[in-house]
Amino acid sequence: MSHRLTLNRIEPVTHDTHHLVFDRPEGFEFTPGQAVDLALDREGWREEARPFTFVSLPGEAGLEFVIKSYPEHDGVTEQIGRMTPGDAVLIDEPWGAIRDEGAGTFIAGGAGVTPFVAVLRQRLQKEGALEGCRLIFSNATEQDIILRDTFEGMTGLQTEFIVTDQPDPGPGVMAGRIDRAFLKDRVDQEAGKFYVCGPEPMIEDVTEALKDLGVEDDRIVVEDLD
Template identity: 25%
Template sequence: MSAIRPLRLAGVAAVGATTSYSASHYWNTRFFHFNTVHAEAPASLSVDPPSDARATLKKMTWKGFTELKLEKAEMVNHNVKKLTFALPDDQSISGLAPITSLLTRHTPEGAWIPVIRPYTPISANDQPGYITFMVKKYPNGKGSGKMHSMKPGDSLHFRQLHEFDYKPNEYSAMTFIAGGSGITPIYQLTRAILDNPEDKTKIALVYANNSEEDILLKSEFDTLAQKFPDRFNRTYIVSKTTPENEGAYQQGYVTKAILSQLMPHKLNERNVKVLVSGPPPMVEAVAGAKGGFGWTQGSLGGILGELGYVKDEVHKF
């Protein structure tokens, strides 16, 4: 990129309610080449159940595509739904390691090629009985359209896709830069880190959206910030705000100036990692475009490149 421009999220069409590293056709053409991943469960992402109840819990075995039935669907805002799917029984847990998404598969009526899309669960990996997603619907979105059309009792097939390896205390500090629905994998890892008493990693979250209404999981992040004030801080950026909320958020777009203020880790931490998750134009502006139709990391560029970060310090979703 010859010059870094402010990120205008209002003009960005994000991908799915999870990672945004691939074009729609990629999931269809690569469908038969995914290998099943058997990830180990991390430390508990929530308060441990009583020992007698815990003894009965069993981790799901994600072999190939697993059919799950929708239990509940709730509107979160004008274009986002929270979808809760039942696991095989009340003692089953997903057991997914961070960061792991689940690929959904369905074949639209009249089509012969299945639609494959990744979505990252927001429920804890040791939550018994169900798994929950937060899905934003996009115009002409085949995956999100399907998810939003589902009613309790409908079924969908899921297969796990491990996307980022994380080991507790591997980094002294991490910065998460997210836009729109790209927040879901970031939330999954944030919970895993902060709910592990042995993990001392510090986290800074920069989360950009068009408006206050678009800020997903805000109450959850606010609660974490209150519970872990020395380890977690968050900054919400909105491109437009209402008069009554003026001053409550960082107003504008993700720029070099803003990230320079919010990312001091490189100066005073021994090792750092930056995760960037959001619409492809955002990822490109912040860290350079991904390569290989979104399947490879590509070279580092954008704002982070100008700030002196190197490729090994950044991961793009």
């Protein structure tokens, strides 16, 4: 079933990322971590659906997304970044494999952090603190870090920000990559899930590194790649 959403508000999050708030259809339900296929409701774009994840919670009035634009692609995300209140989009029913399966380590690359926003927000709402949760978040540069203040303000959440294309980042950010060497001292063999989301090559590399470090398949939560 398709739903038409009207944009209520759009505001910048980073230099190329926007927070969008839409109205919510009556009876529309989803689980934190889920996504929808979204298309612009305008001529020439209705068949160009792309997956985006909710950052809002099921009990909230609107449906919210944080979407990174890629102007060089001359595509859907570029158009989304130019939307204004009153514009509309079309979405299908929610889907997704990432859901809250308990405390653990959340490993994200770029816009792949968005499924974790609602999952962590829900856990914080229920538990009052994110004890036993760590976010490892990789980006190209420091200015690309999405919702840094939000994550740093989540009670109990340990945060590690890492950048790949900036040799000398500012305080609280390290340069490097999330590889086996990086993960070696961050893998708890006794407890906790490992949630992984980002570009497909990153998901594959991180998953392989975790398994090589002894993490069992049932402790790794990733999005379906099919």
